[in-house]
Every structure is written in C-alpha cells, then in structure tokens.
Amino acid sequence: MEYFLQQLINGLTLGSIYGLIAIGYTMVYGIIGMINFAHGDIFMVGAFIALISFIALLSAGLTFVPLALLIVLIISMSFTAMWGWTVERIAYRPLRASFRLAPLITAIGMSITLQNFVQTAQGARVKPLQPIISGGFEIMEHDGFIVNLSYMQILIILITVGLMIAFSLIISRTPLGRAQRACEQDRTMAELSGINVDRTISLTFVMGAALAAVAGVMYLLYYGVIDFYIGFIAGIKAFTAAVLGGIGSLPGAMLGGMIIGLIEVFWSAYFSIDYKDVAAFSMLVLVLIFMPSGLLGRPEVEKV
Amino acid sequence: MAVPGTELSTRLPGALKDAAIAAFIALALFVFLIGIRTVDAAGVFPLRARPWLLAVFVGAIFTGRLALNLFWWNGSETSGTLAKALAPVTGLAERSARWLAPALIAFAAFLPFMPFADRYVLDVSIMVLTYIMLGWGLNVVVGLAGLLDLGYVAFYAVGAYSYALIATHFGLSFWVSLPLAGLLAALWGIILGFPVLRLRGDYLAIVTLAFGEMIRIILINWYSLTNGPDGISRIPRPSFFGLQLTRNGEPSFHEYFGLTYSPLQRITYLFYIILALALLTNFVTKRLRNLPIGRAWEALREDEIACRSLGINTRNTKLTAFAIGAMFGGFAGSFFATRQGFISPESFTFIESAIILAIVVLGGMGSQIGVVVAAVVMIGGFELFRELEQFRMLMFGAAMVAIMIWRPRGLITAREPSVYLKEKKPVSADLVQEGHG
Amino acid sequence: MSAARDKTPILNVQHLTMQFGGLVAINDLSFTAGRTDITALIGPNGAGKTTVFNCITGFYKPTEGMIALTHDDGHRFLLERLDDHVIARSARVARTFQNIRLFGGMTVLENLMVAQHNTLMHASRFTFAGLLGLSGFKKAEKEAVERATHWLDKIQLVERADDPAADLPYGAQRRLEIARAMCMNPLLLCLDEPAAGLNPKESDQLNQLLLDIRDEEQIAILLIEHDMSVVMGISDHIAVLDYGRKISYGTPEFVRSDPHVIAAYLGVEDEEVA
Structure with missing residues (x-):
C-alpha cells in the first residue's frame, strides 16, 4: 500500500511533465493539424536554457531559491518561446498551404537540426545540475517504508495545475483563445472574419513552447541531469499522451500525460523497468484501436 | 537584378x-x-x-x-525564385526519365570497374543502393497506398535480426536465409499492420512510430535471443555459389579462379548483390503498380470511401501494401546484416525511418527515379561532409528543411498513369492526393 | 416496352431505422425498388435520403430493419449484415456520391479500371500471374479496357480517357462517376443527386443516359434528386421522405398531386413539385 502510494506520487509528477509537453502538441495539432515533431526538442532547448541560467544565477551569488526559480522560469519560458516562434516561421509557415507530408518532413528535419545544434553548441555529455530544492514531507511510514512527498514534487504538481487552469482560461475567455478555436474550426472562414491567422498560429507555437520550457525546467530540477537527446523520447511520450487524451483537447492532454506517467512508473515498479516504454506505447495502440478519438476527444464522424 | x-x-x-x-x-x-x-x-x-x-x-x-x-x-x-532558377534542372530530370534510368543502371553495373572505384567509393555506393532499395520499398506504403509509416525501420530490423539469427543458429546460407528473412518481415508487416490499419492519418503515423520504437526496445532487452545492446556478431558472409570470399575461406573464391586475394573482391560482390536486390525491388514495385493491386493502392490514396463503394476490400489492400513494403525492408535488412557482419539495436533508431521517409518524400511520392535522386543527394551529400563530423547531422537536418520548403512535392512531381488508351500523359502533382492514412 | 419489364422487386427495404445518438435520421422506412425500374427518393434537405443510401451500400449499419436484395437466380443478400465492399462486389450494388468522389489524380481510364478491380484481381490470380505477365491476365486487362471504352463512349469522354479525372469539368465528372459505377457491372445503381450542378442541357443528357442504362443493361436504379425535371421525367416510382419518414409513394403522377408532399415542401418548391 505504501509502495503503491509512493509510486502514485512519482507517477503524477512524471505525468505532469508529460502533460505540459503534450499541451503544446495538442494545441498545434488542433490548429494546423500537424505533428510538430520538433516540439520535444523545444522542450530540450528549454531545459538547456534553464540549466545555463540556473548556473549563471547561482554563480552570480543569487542563492535565494524561490527568486532564482522564478527568474529561471521567466528566462526559460521567454527564450524558448522565441525558439518555438522561429521554428514555426522557418519550417512550417512557408508550407502552410502545401500538402500534408511536407511540414511533417520539415518538422523531423527541425528536430534533427535542434538536437544536433545543441549537441555541437553544448557538447554531447550529460549535464548535471546540483540539487536546488531538497527535502519533503514524510506522509506515511509503515514497516520501515517511508512514503515521501518531496517539495519538488509538490512544486511540479502545483505549477502544472496552475498553468493548466491559466491556459484553459486563456483558451475559453480571451480573444486570442477565441481566435485559436476559430482557426481550429475553419481557417479560411476565420481569415475572412478578420482574424490574423498567421499571428494566431504563431502565438499558439509561442504558448506551446513556453509550456514546454516549464516542463524543461521541472525535468531539470526533478532529475538533475539533462542531455541533448531527452527531447526525443519525452516528445514521443508526450505526443502519445496527447493522442491518448484526445488530440485537440487541453484537459485531454493533461489526463493523457498523467496516464502515461502512471503507466510508466507503475510498470517499472511492479513489472520490468526495461519495458516501461513498451507498456506506454501498447497503451497508446490499445486506446487508438478501441477509442480512435482518444479519451476526451470529439469523435470523428465519417462523412460519406 | x-x-x-x-x-x-x-x-x-x-x-x-x-x-x-x-x-x-x-x-x-x-x-x-x-x-x-x-x-x-x-x-x-x-x-x-x-x-x-x-x-x-x-x-x-x-x-x-x-x-x-x-x-x-x-x-x-x-519565395519561388530559387525554384524558378532551378526549374530547368528538375524539369530536365523529369523529361529525361526515359533514358536516365537505363543510363543509371548501366553506370551502376560498371561502377566497380571504373578507375576511381576504390573501396571507399564502393562502400558509399553500397550504402546509397541500400537506401534506394529501402526507399522503393517504403514508396509502396507511403507513395502509392498513402499510408504514413514512421516505423519502417522496424521491418529493416526484423529482416536483419532474422537473417542474423537464422544464419548463425541454423547455418543456412545467405541465399536461403534472405527470402526467409523477407518473409518474416512481411509477416511482421501483417501482424503490426492488422490492428492499426483502421487508424487514419497522423494516428497511423504515431502508432507505426511507436511500433518501431517497441521493436527496438525489445531487441535491446530480450537478451537471450538478441544478445541485447551487444548485438550479434560473426554473421556469415554471403558465398558465391558455395565459394567463400574471405582470405581463409574453404573453398575460396580467389583460389578457385586463380586470383590473388583482395578484400575488394568481397566488396564488389556485395555491391552486385545489393544492386541486384535493388533492381529486383524496382522491377517488382513497378510491375505491381501497373497491376490491379497497385491501382487499388493508388485509388486508396486518392479516396478510400470511393474504393469501398467499388468493392475493394480496403483492409486487405492496405495489408498487402504493408506486407510488400515490409518484405523489401526485410531483404534490405538481411543485406545490411551480412554486409556489416555485426548488428545491434543501435542501427535501427527512429532516425533511420526518418531518413528513408525523407528520401521518399523528397524524391516525389510514388516516383521511382525520384527516390534514386533523393537517396544520392541525401546519403551521398551526407558522405561529402564526412570531415565535418560534428556538423554533418546538423547540416543534414537543415538540408531536409530547406529542400522541402523549396519543393514541397518532392523532386519528381508528375505521376505516370498505370494504363493509357492513346497517349501516356503525366498527371500534375497538384491533382494527386497524398492519402489520409 | 415498359410492360415487358420485370416487376418483382430487386430491393426490399423493411422497417429501416437509423439513429445517430439521439437523432433519428430514418424512422421505420419501408419501400421496394423494381428490378428494372428507376425509383426516386425525394424530400427536403435533411430528410435522410443519403442516409438511406449509406445504409443500403453498407457505409452505415442501420439501427433496425432489413434491407434485402434478391438476384435473378433467387439468391438473397441481407445488406444490413454485409460490409460495404462485399455489398459492392457480391450483391452487385454500385453507387455515386453527392459530392463527387473520383480518383482525381488518376486518369479517366484508370478510374474505370479501378472499378473493375475484383474481376482483374481474379484474372491476375491475386497478383501472382500478373507479376509474371501471364497471357490470361493480359487478355482480361484488354477486356477491361474495352469495357471502359464502351462506357466512355456512352458518356462522350473517350477523347479525355488519358486526362486526370480532376481536370474534367463538373458535368463530365458526374457522368464519369456514373460510368465508373457501371463498370462494376451492377444490378442496382444508386445515384446520389446526379444532376446537382448540371445545366439544363446536361440534365437532359443525364436523363437519356439513365434511361439507356435501365433499358439496355436491364438494371435497377435508385435515385436521389432535387431536380424535378429529372425525377418526374424518368422515374417509374417515387418515394417521398420527410424527417426520416416516408410520406408518400407511387408513380410520378400520384406523388405530384399528393397533399402530404405539397405540405412537406411548405409551398417553397410547390411549383416544382406540383
């Protein structure tokens, strides 16, 4: 029971990170209907920017952790957002009216480019960061097994929930959110009604990248090491989460992220750590076969 | 200006x-x-x-x-200035397809005897030919049937491991193991294809990607069968009608023909094997394209619902495309295993799938000669930057983006009709659908 | 001529009901279609006509009811139990679509060849004989091209056989879709608004084409159409649908004067109906 509880906490933490990345996939897919393959690498770029700014702040003598964390979050979100914007501008916008496979290939090309750019610019080795936030609560003890809820985990889950609420409000309440939903429904019509479609799409990428940056910061803090390759696997899993939750749905992305995180953690804990990714992907296949539009997605009616 | x-x-x-x-x-x-x-x-x-x-x-x-x-x-x-500047070049390639193909085949057939054909040139050529073959195989799935497969490397891996295991455990020769490995890969194509072919568009893409990763993870972790990350080594080399192309082989090729031993003999032999395999792939896929099954693939890409209304069993049609694509992937995998003599899961990452898909899309979906041009440009170009170890993957990614933006429809865009009444007129790419699944 | 035609129904639809969630698209609909008749389904937009087609051709599985199709030899197919491609292949039901579904990137001739897929597939011995280039397949392919040419001739498109289907003008695309369906050699041809978007001259040509198909091929045609000149001009029977229910059924003369029909059209299209 205690072991189960501990794994539940770990799974929700990991799921939060996947969920935040998944939102970027789901928003972009919702609005322009493409898999932004480079999104996982945007997350990785966010983690690197966070790493560098953390070390810079610490070495500049800023040791008050909450302030440092806040500054790092702001830096990482804004600069990663810039990367998200640039990727869309260079690789996707010229192909907006083109056929479906072309942006997919440029997305894969961008993913390769970003990975290798970071590898050449920062080196291929894993980059460690000293533990910044340590300690936590012991919420339960039984037969010598202690269930821990670390401050780090609380922070991750709180930030995720907070951002989730904030973004849901943006989508449902603001003019930007309305424009996004309009573009999702019918881009031509949205354009005719005076919505700046290019700007809306750009902002979608910016928002997705900023969330990925937050996920990058949390990944960095939680695991303490990053390398240029973390984006690929996390990206696939986050996309899996987005599809699982029902692509285009924000709560779905979060839910999917949680499920993938939990499956991964529980599978590792109870079965075999080697096959945790196989378990997550099998889940994806099963869901898609039996619920093709995901858990919270709108069912796609086949028009004849 | x-x-x-x-x-x-x-x-x-x-x-x-x-x-x-x-x-x-x-x-x-x-x-x-x-x-x-x-x-x-x-x-x-x-x-x-x-x-x-x-x-x-x-x-x-x-x-x-x-x-x-x-x-x-x-x-x-x-935009479009560059495309316009280069239009004559690509237009020439399209018009010259008639004589270009035989010329290329002739060139390939005599390549090992060219004065500049040293070991390095042959190695690169073998690699390019392997990718051409993989491109032609994947072209059936993506280019003709319009099914977006991001996990093609899975079948390449199944072929390579099947060959390696069959050859090392049962001692069967290359020429027996090769078709077996191809059949096993085709079988896997059907097994993996069966559950996912109801899926549409990007869902199919992500599931095939997931399958590709799953197979790799299984190869890494199923230690007792695959030897895990250490891979399988000492994979037998192909023999020439029973003659070994190694220094100490018994009976050996060079002794039988009274030649002095040179490792180049083996490389040349490998070159001809992959050339033959690639040409076989080309022949079969071209032929299939003009048969009812090939037309059904293309019709599926154009409009699946119309296909069903015409009595075409779309599930079986998709499965055959998957199986045939997988089979050629499996052949290429076997060849890869016998050429390297050693395989490990490292060789079968997602990036391989991405490269093969990029070759198909860059070449122009469904175009046979386009795949050749794209493979030569991508793989050959990649080799040119060998010196810039660090930067070449970076360049590779950037080139993928640049070429796609320059020609979103690929290099060879016109579609050739499979049958004609009076005159064979190419179909403009703007009319051709790219498929929904 | 019409007296000689076989009047036993080929298609018998009984108590057909189709629900999408809470929405009842077809409600307890029963009608029959004569073996060599043209039967029209008319009704206001959203009356469920296309849904009836989708149930007959297997694209939708009806919630309730029976759709029986009887071949000349007495073999009976229960269409509600069959998959769409089986209905097309074995029960020999062909159809066209409201929003034309041609293979736009393939040539006109290729479109007609795809329609003969199952015959050719069989002749190619499921690809193996075809791959080896055996003569049996060559012959079958030649016959398929001949059949396609025959239909191209009927729709006056022989000259454009090697052009991409998407390049054809709208009216020609409509005719090509009918020819493609006919290349399947069907017993029941379901046409979903074949005259939509046609000019009066093309409509007349279409009337003639459909009458020709009925009389020469001796097959049944089921027709959804808004163009009353087509419906009244060529139909043997008309079923009128409104909100998924059949409100009238009979000869064009009967339906034309049925007060239910006039009420259903709310006077908007009175002149056209009456």
Missing part, C-alpha cells in the same frame, strides 16, 4: 531594418545556447562565456539576411 523602381539605395533602409530584426532574434536565440558553454569538467563555475562566437553567428545572420534582402528578394517575390 534590380527591378525598375526598386533601386538598391531605396531598398537599403528597409533591408537594414529587416536584417537588424533578424539579428536581434538570432541574438535572443543564441545568447544562451552559443554565448555560454556548459563546461563538462566539474568545477566551481562550470560555465564559459563565448561572446565572440555569439557575435560571429549574429553577424552572419545579419549579413546573410541583408544580402538576401538586397540581392535575392527583389521587393515583391519572396
């Missing part, structure tokens, strides 16, 4: 402003990732500032953007 009314001097302020904005964006992008380097050695301050490198990059962006503004984009036309 300058269009009337848009003299350099009048365009200069705007160009400068645009270049300055680009430079500013570049500064923002690069300030952390290039401007500061994390030092690998553990130290007190594991960061090193690189202001000069940052300045070089930002300066390069500024100059490049300024030059583009002034000399390339003449005010109005922002």
Whole structure:
C-alpha cells in the first residue's frame, strides 16, 4: 500500500511533465493539424536554457531559491518561446498551404537540426545540475517504508495545475483563445472574419513552447541531469499522451500525460523497468484501436 | 537584378531594418545556447562565456539576411525564385526519365570497374543502393497506398535480426536465409499492420512510430535471443555459389579462379548483390503498380470511401501494401546484416525511418527515379561532409528543411498513369492526393 | 416496352431505422425498388435520403430493419449484415456520391479500371500471374479496357480517357462517376443527386443516359434528386421522405398531386413539385 502510494506520487509528477509537453502538441495539432515533431526538442532547448541560467544565477551569488526559480522560469519560458516562434516561421509557415507530408518532413528535419545544434553548441555529455530544492514531507511510514512527498514534487504538481487552469482560461475567455478555436474550426472562414491567422498560429507555437520550457525546467530540477537527446523520447511520450487524451483537447492532454506517467512508473515498479516504454506505447495502440478519438476527444464522424 | 523602381539605395533602409530584426532574434536565440558553454569538467563555475562566437553567428545572420534582402528578394517575390532558377534542372530530370534510368543502371553495373572505384567509393555506393532499395520499398506504403509509416525501420530490423539469427543458429546460407528473412518481415508487416490499419492519418503515423520504437526496445532487452545492446556478431558472409570470399575461406573464391586475394573482391560482390536486390525491388514495385493491386493502392490514396463503394476490400489492400513494403525492408535488412557482419539495436533508431521517409518524400511520392535522386543527394551529400563530423547531422537536418520548403512535392512531381488508351500523359502533382492514412 | 419489364422487386427495404445518438435520421422506412425500374427518393434537405443510401451500400449499419436484395437466380443478400465492399462486389450494388468522389489524380481510364478491380484481381490470380505477365491476365486487362471504352463512349469522354479525372469539368465528372459505377457491372445503381450542378442541357443528357442504362443493361436504379425535371421525367416510382419518414409513394403522377408532399415542401418548391 505504501509502495503503491509512493509510486502514485512519482507517477503524477512524471505525468505532469508529460502533460505540459503534450499541451503544446495538442494545441498545434488542433490548429494546423500537424505533428510538430520538433516540439520535444523545444522542450530540450528549454531545459538547456534553464540549466545555463540556473548556473549563471547561482554563480552570480543569487542563492535565494524561490527568486532564482522564478527568474529561471521567466528566462526559460521567454527564450524558448522565441525558439518555438522561429521554428514555426522557418519550417512550417512557408508550407502552410502545401500538402500534408511536407511540414511533417520539415518538422523531423527541425528536430534533427535542434538536437544536433545543441549537441555541437553544448557538447554531447550529460549535464548535471546540483540539487536546488531538497527535502519533503514524510506522509506515511509503515514497516520501515517511508512514503515521501518531496517539495519538488509538490512544486511540479502545483505549477502544472496552475498553468493548466491559466491556459484553459486563456483558451475559453480571451480573444486570442477565441481566435485559436476559430482557426481550429475553419481557417479560411476565420481569415475572412478578420482574424490574423498567421499571428494566431504563431502565438499558439509561442504558448506551446513556453509550456514546454516549464516542463524543461521541472525535468531539470526533478532529475538533475539533462542531455541533448531527452527531447526525443519525452516528445514521443508526450505526443502519445496527447493522442491518448484526445488530440485537440487541453484537459485531454493533461489526463493523457498523467496516464502515461502512471503507466510508466507503475510498470517499472511492479513489472520490468526495461519495458516501461513498451507498456506506454501498447497503451497508446490499445486506446487508438478501441477509442480512435482518444479519451476526451470529439469523435470523428465519417462523412460519406 | 534590380527591378525598375526598386533601386538598391531605396531598398537599403528597409533591408537594414529587416536584417537588424533578424539579428536581434538570432541574438535572443543564441545568447544562451552559443554565448555560454556548459563546461563538462566539474568545477566551481562550470560555465564559459563565448561572446565572440555569439557575435560571429549574429553577424552572419545579419549579413546573410541583408544580402538576401538586397540581392535575392527583389521587393515583391519572396519565395519561388530559387525554384524558378532551378526549374530547368528538375524539369530536365523529369523529361529525361526515359533514358536516365537505363543510363543509371548501366553506370551502376560498371561502377566497380571504373578507375576511381576504390573501396571507399564502393562502400558509399553500397550504402546509397541500400537506401534506394529501402526507399522503393517504403514508396509502396507511403507513395502509392498513402499510408504514413514512421516505423519502417522496424521491418529493416526484423529482416536483419532474422537473417542474423537464422544464419548463425541454423547455418543456412545467405541465399536461403534472405527470402526467409523477407518473409518474416512481411509477416511482421501483417501482424503490426492488422490492428492499426483502421487508424487514419497522423494516428497511423504515431502508432507505426511507436511500433518501431517497441521493436527496438525489445531487441535491446530480450537478451537471450538478441544478445541485447551487444548485438550479434560473426554473421556469415554471403558465398558465391558455395565459394567463400574471405582470405581463409574453404573453398575460396580467389583460389578457385586463380586470383590473388583482395578484400575488394568481397566488396564488389556485395555491391552486385545489393544492386541486384535493388533492381529486383524496382522491377517488382513497378510491375505491381501497373497491376490491379497497385491501382487499388493508388485509388486508396486518392479516396478510400470511393474504393469501398467499388468493392475493394480496403483492409486487405492496405495489408498487402504493408506486407510488400515490409518484405523489401526485410531483404534490405538481411543485406545490411551480412554486409556489416555485426548488428545491434543501435542501427535501427527512429532516425533511420526518418531518413528513408525523407528520401521518399523528397524524391516525389510514388516516383521511382525520384527516390534514386533523393537517396544520392541525401546519403551521398551526407558522405561529402564526412570531415565535418560534428556538423554533418546538423547540416543534414537543415538540408531536409530547406529542400522541402523549396519543393514541397518532392523532386519528381508528375505521376505516370498505370494504363493509357492513346497517349501516356503525366498527371500534375497538384491533382494527386497524398492519402489520409 | 415498359410492360415487358420485370416487376418483382430487386430491393426490399423493411422497417429501416437509423439513429445517430439521439437523432433519428430514418424512422421505420419501408419501400421496394423494381428490378428494372428507376425509383426516386425525394424530400427536403435533411430528410435522410443519403442516409438511406449509406445504409443500403453498407457505409452505415442501420439501427433496425432489413434491407434485402434478391438476384435473378433467387439468391438473397441481407445488406444490413454485409460490409460495404462485399455489398459492392457480391450483391452487385454500385453507387455515386453527392459530392463527387473520383480518383482525381488518376486518369479517366484508370478510374474505370479501378472499378473493375475484383474481376482483374481474379484474372491476375491475386497478383501472382500478373507479376509474371501471364497471357490470361493480359487478355482480361484488354477486356477491361474495352469495357471502359464502351462506357466512355456512352458518356462522350473517350477523347479525355488519358486526362486526370480532376481536370474534367463538373458535368463530365458526374457522368464519369456514373460510368465508373457501371463498370462494376451492377444490378442496382444508386445515384446520389446526379444532376446537382448540371445545366439544363446536361440534365437532359443525364436523363437519356439513365434511361439507356435501365433499358439496355436491364438494371435497377435508385435515385436521389432535387431536380424535378429529372425525377418526374424518368422515374417509374417515387418515394417521398420527410424527417426520416416516408410520406408518400407511387408513380410520378400520384406523388405530384399528393397533399402530404405539397405540405412537406411548405409551398417553397410547390411549383416544382406540383
């Protein structure tokens, strides 16, 4: 029971990170209907920017952790957002009216480019960061097994929930959110009604990248090491989460992220750590076969 | 260069402003990732500032953007200039397809006897041919049937491991193991294809990607069968009618023909094997395209619902496309295993799938000669930058983006009809659908 | 001529009901279609006509009811139990679509060849004989091209056989879709608004084409159409649908004067109906 509880906490933490990345996939897919393959690498770029700014702040003598964390979050979100914007501008916008496979290939090309750019610019080795936030609560003890809820985990889950609420409000309440939903429904019509479609799409990428940056910061803090390759696997899993939750749905992305995180953690804990990714992907296949539009997605009616 | 009314001097302020904005964006992008380097050695301050490198990059962006503004984009036309400039070249390639193919085959057939054909040239050629073969195999699935498969490497891996296991455990020769490995890969194509073929579009893409990763993870972890990350070594080399192409082989090729031993003999032999395999792939896929099954694949790509209304069993049609694509992937995998003599899961990552897909899409979906051109450009080009070890994957990714933006429909865009009444007229790519699943 | 035609129904639809969630698209609909008749389904937009087609051709599985199709030899197919491609292949039901579904990137001739897929597939011995280039397949392919040419001739498109289908003008695309369906050699041809978007001259040509198909091929045609000149001009029977229910059924003369029909059209299209 205690072991189960501990794994539940770990799974929700990991799921939060996947969920935040998944939102970027789901928003972009919702609005322009493409898999932004480079999104996982945007997350990785966010983690690197966070790493560098953390070390810079610490070495500049800023040791008050909450302030440092806040500054790092702001830096990482804004600069990663810039990367998200640039990727869309260079690789996707010229192909907006083109056929479906072309942006997919440029997305894969961008993913390769970003990975290798970071590898050449920062080196291929894993980059460690000293533990910044340590300690936590012991919420339960039984037969010598202690269930821990670390401050780090609380922070991750709180930030995720907070951002989730904030973004849901943006989508449902603001003019930007309305424009996004309009573009999702019918881009031509949205354009005719005076919505700046290019700007809306750009902002979608910016928002997705900023969330990925937050996920990058949390990944960095939680695991303490990053390398240029973390984006690929996390990206696939986050996309899996987005599809699982029902692509285009924000709560779905979060839910999917949680499920993938939990499956991964529980599978590792109870079965075999080697096959945790196989378990997550099998889940994806099963869901898609039996619920093709995901858990919270709108069912796609086949028009004849 | 300058269009009337848009003299350099009048365009200069705007160009400068645009270049300055680009430079500013570049500064923002690069300030952390290039401007500061994390030092690998553990130290007190594991960061090193690189202001000069940052300045070089930002300066390069500024100059490049300024030059583009002034000399390339003449005010109005922002894109398509390059495409127009190169249109004669690609147009020539399209028109010359009739004699280009035989010329290329002839060139390939005599390549090992060319004076410049040293071991390196042959090695690269073998690699290019392997990718051409994989491209042709995947073309059936993606180009003809319009099914987006991001996990093609799975079948390449199944072929390679099947061959390696059959050859090392049962001692069967290359020529027996090869078809077995191909059949096993086709079987896997059907097994993996069966559950997922109801899925549409990007869902199919992501599930095939997941299958590709799953197979790799299983190869890494199923130690008792695959030897895990250590891979399988000492995979037997192919023999020439029972003659071994090794120094101490018994009976050996060079002794039988009274030649002195040279490793080049084996490389040349491998070259001809892959050439034959690739040509077989080409022959079969071209033939299939003109048969009812091939037409059904293409019809499926155009409109699945119409296919069903015409009595076509779309599930079986998709499965055959998957199985045939997988089979050729399996053949290529067997060849890869016998050429390397050693395989490990490292060789079957997603990047391989991406490269093969890029070859198909860059070549122009469904075009056989396009795959050849794309494979030569991508794989050959990749080899040219061998010296720049660090940068070549970076260049590779950037080239993928650039070529796709330049020609979103690929290099060879026109579709050739499978049957004609009076005259064979190519179908413009703008009319051809890219498929929904 | 019409007296000689076989009047036993080929298609018998009984108590057909189709629900999408809470929405009842077809409600307890029963009608029959004569073996060599043209039967029209008319009704206001949203009356469920296309849904009836989708149930007959297997694209939708009806919630309730029976759709029986009887071949000349007495073999009976229960269409509600069969998959769409089986209905097309074995029960020999062909159809066209409201929003034309041609294979736009393939040539006109290729479109007609795809329609003969199952015959050719059989002749190619499921690809193996075809791959080896055996003569049996060559012959079958030649016959398929001949059949396609025959239909191209009927729709006056022989000259454009090697052009991409998407390049054809709208009216020609409509005719090509009918020809493609006919290349399947069907017993029941379901046409979903074949006259939509046609000019009066093309409509007349279409009337003639459909009458020709009925009389020469001796097959049944089921027709959804808004163009009353087509419906009244060529139909043997008309079923009128409104909100998924059959409100009238009979000869064009009967339906034309049925007060239910006039009420259903709310006077908007009175002149056209009456």
